Amino acid sequence: MSEKDKSLHRLKTGAFSRRFELSKLGVRYGARAVRQNIWQRIGGDDEAALARRTENIDFFVEELGRLKGSVVKIGQMMATYGDYMMPPEVAEALHKLEDNTPPMSWRAIRKVLVKELGEEALSALEIDEQPLAAASLGQVHRAVLRETGEQLCIKVQYPGVEDTIDADFGAVMQLMKVSRLIPSTRNLDDWFGDIRLLLHKEVDYEQERRDLDFVRQALRDDERFVVPKSYPAFCTRRVLTMSYEQATSVNSTEVVELAQPRRNHLGRAVLELFLTELFEWRRMQTDPNFGNFRVRIDETGNDDKLVLLDFGAMRLLPDDFASEFCDMLLAACNRDKPRFLERSISLGFMKAHFPQSVLDNFVDIGVDIAEPLREVDSTVPERAVTEEGQYWWRNSGLPQRIAKRAVAASISKYFALPPKDFLYVMRKLMGVYALIALLDARFAADDTIEKYIADADK
Numbered sequence: 001m002s003e004k005d006k007s008l009h010r011l012k013t014g015a016f017s018r019r020f021e022l023s024k025l026g027v028r029y030g031a032r033a034v035r036q037n038i039w040q041r042i043g044g045d046d047e048a049a050l051a052r053r054t055e056n057i058d059f060f061v062e063e064l065g066r067l068k069g070s071v072v073k074i075g076q077m078m079a080t081y082g083d084y085m086m087p088p089e090v091a092e093a094l095h096k097l098e099d100n101t102p103p104m105s106w107r108a109i110r111k112v113l114v115k116e117l118g119e120e121a122l123s124a125l126e127i128d129e130q131p132l133a134a135a136s137l138g139q140v141h142r143a144v145l146r147e148t149g150e151q152l153c154i155k156v157q158y159p160g161v162e163d164t165i166d167a168d169f170g171a172v173m174q175l176m177k178v179s180r181l182i183p184s185t186r187n188l189d190d191w192f193g194d195i196r197l198l199l200h201k202e203v204d205y206e207q208e209r210r211d212l213d214f215v216r217q218a219l220r221d222d223e224r225f226v227v228p229k230s231y232p233a234f235c236t237r238r239v240l241t242m243s244y245e246q247a248t249s250v251n252s253t254e255v256v257e258l259a260q261p262r263r264n265h266l267g268r269a270v271l272e273l274f275l276t277e278l279f280e281w282r283r284m285q286t287d288p289n290f291g292n293f294r295v296r297i298d299e300t301g302n303d304d305k306l307v308l309l310d311f312g313a314m315r316l317l318p319d320d321f322a323s324e325f326c327d328m329l330l331a332a333c334n335r336d337k338p339r340f341l342e343r344s345i346s347l348g349f350m351k352a353h354f355p356q357s358v359l360d361n362f363v364d365i366g367v368d369i370a371e372p373l374r375e376v377d378s379t380v381p382e383r384a385v386t387e388e389g390q391y392w393w394r395n396s397g398l399p400q401r402i403a404k405r406a407v408a409a410s411i412s413k414y415f416a417l418p419p420k421d422f423l424y425v426m427r428k429l430m431g432v433y434a435l436i437a438l439l440d441a442r443f444a445a446d447d448t449i450e451k452y453i454a455d456a457d458k
Contacts, residue, residue, distance in 0.1 A: 057089055057090055057093045057181065058093050058096075061075065061093040061094055061096060061097060070136065070137065070161055070164050070165050070168045070169075070199065071136075071168050071172060072097055072136040073135075073136045073137055073199060073202075074165075074168060074169055074172050074195075074196075074199065075094050075097045075172070076094070076097050076136075077195050077198065077199060078094055078192065078195060079091055079094035079095045079097065080287070080288070080289075080427065081195055081198070081286075081423065081424065081427060086181070086182050087181070087182075090176075090181050090182065102134065103131040103134035103139050104134075104139065104158060106129040106130075108159065109131075109139065109141070109156050111159070112156055112157070112158075112159055112238065112239070113127075113154075113156060113239065116236040116237075116238050116239045117234060117236065117239060121233065121234060124145065124146055124147065124234075125143045125144070125145060125146065125152070125154075125234065126143060126144045126146055127141050127142075127143040127154065128141055128142040128143065129141075132153070137157060137158060137161050137202065137203060138155060138156050138157040138158050138161070139155075139156060139158075140153055140154065140155050140156070141153075141154045141156065142154075142244060143241070145231075150243065151243065151244040152231065152234075152241055152242065152243060152244055153228070153241070153242050153243065153244040153245075154234070154239065154240070154241045155205065155239070155240040155241075155242075156238070156239055157203060157205065157238040157239070161203060162200075162203045162238070165196070165199055165200060165203070166196070169196045169199070173189075173192060191420060191423075194420050198313065198315075201312065201313075202312040202313065203238075203312075204237060205235065205236065205237055205238060205239060205240040206235065206236065206237050208240055208311050208312045208314075209230045209232070209235050209240055209242075211283075211285075211311040211312075211314035212227065212228065212230050212240075212242065212311045213230055214283070214314075215227050215285075215308065215311060215314075216228070216229065216230075218281065219308075223303070223305070224265075224269040224305060224306060225269070225273070225305060225306050225307075225308055226245055226247070226296060226305050226306070226307045226308070227307075227308050228242035228243045228244075228245050228307075228309070229242060229243040230242050231243075245294075245296070245307045245309075246296065247294035247295055247296040247305075247307040248294060248295055248296075248297060249290075249291075249294060249295075250290050250293050250294060250295055250435065250438060250439065251290065251438060252295075254295075254297055255295050255297070255439070256440075258297070258304070259301070260440075260442065262301065262304050263439045263440055263441045263442075264390075264441045264442060264443045265304060266295065266304060266306060266439055266441065267393065267435075267436040267439045267441020267442075267443065268441065268443055268445070268448065269306050270293070270306065270432055270435050270436055270439075271432060271436060271445055271448055272448050273306075273308075274428065274429065274432045275448060275449065275452065278317070278322065278325070278326060278329075278425065279326055279452050282316065282317045282319065282322045283314060283315070283316050283317065284314065284315055284317060284424070284425065284428060285308075285310075285311055285313055285314050285315075285428070286313045286314070286315045286424045286425070286427065286428050287310065287312075287313035287428075288427055288428050288430065288431020288432070288434070288435075289310075289431075290434075290435060290438065291309070291310070292308065292309050292310045293306055293307070293308065293309070293435065294306070294307040294309065295307070315421075315424055317421055317425070318421065321347070321419060321421045321422070322421075324343050324346060324347055325343075325347070325421075325422065325425060326452070326456075327339070327343055327456065328340055328343035328344065328347070328366070329370065329373075330449070330452060330453055330456055331343060331366075332366045332367050332369060332370035332373075333370045333373050333374055333446075333449055333453065334453070335367055335374075337363045337367065340363050340366050340367065341359055341362075341363050344362060344363070344366070347418070347419055347422065348418070348419060349418040349419070349422070350362055361405070364405070365402060365405045368398070368401065368402055368405070369398075369402055369429070371384075371396070371398060372391050372393060372396070372398065372433065372445050373445050373446065373448070373449045374446050375444060375446040376389055376390070376391050376444050376446075380396075381396065381397070383395050383396070383397070384396035384397070384398070386442050388442075389444070390442040390443050390444055391442065391443060391444045391445065392442050393433065393436045393437045393440075393441055393442065394437040394438075394440045396437075398433065399430060399433055399434060399437075402430075
């Protein structure tokens, strides 16, 4: 066996060794931070001080990434779901964490499969020993069901990963607080604690299979979508086996070169799926990663489909929250500012006694967010409208416009930490907008929200 195979076979999951590595990182970062403070006192250059702080944060995140395993996933999830609660330079650095864990050896993976499935079940599968993909928590292998020839995809969790989550999470949080990369408050502890629970859910492949089966059943009659089929006989808490679905990346050249109506079709499907999750299922895949969507291009040009992948981040939305959020979104679509404000107060992140200017700013941001869901009119910037009068998602600059106003609002002393579910849903909505822009789809979406407005008016 090569030295590379040996290292891959020995993925570090021991609590002591990982705590030791995190402690060493804390010492190294602390030394750099002390030098930065001394330099700042002597130099007094705020711009240069920020550059040094950013350099130190980049160092911290780069070193964090070397630890692999759940530590990398924790950093990624903090960036994905918690960047509103962190200084911008910290969030930006965490977004750079790459899931570039080298794959584990086949010998190690086979041990997991034997332990989880048993030799008899394993003998029914012909598995490619070379992984299709590898990430921080597990890797994926192609396989064939010998009896039928069905093409499969097997997701295998690395041994010991689940056992390190709580300790790793606690250590990373403590380290970031001691390093003053995030503030230490009870609200933040509670919010990031929810991310820890979400991470536990991601390593529960039995729950992911149930969510996969739910979505497949719910979309069985919608020809725009393909959802993999699960194979329960080859599934456990640490192994998920499903059908292999041939498709291409959403940002591939083949997708980019699709005719405009075909890209419009795909973009509308992405938006309508989000609205279905929110208004009808009250259950949402909250990870906005583009990799969770792929495109199966139809050679005839009439039937392109979206392939939906990875349901580890599915989240049940509490009925009370979902009802109020849906009403809030519809109020934004209708430019009903009093109703929008009423819902924002009842959801808890605005207070009736706040200055009117603060309330007005928040409401204006909410109304802006719904811009693509309304009929295109004179309030939409010219650059966001095509010659045919369609909404031009990529050209609109909407996420940047929203972010600019939202950042200004978030630093106000009146800003309250929103409910966790609100941030999950908004993160997904912004991801949906970004994916539609990536597809360069151009369409007015007022008709997609119309039926929900009609239902609410009944």
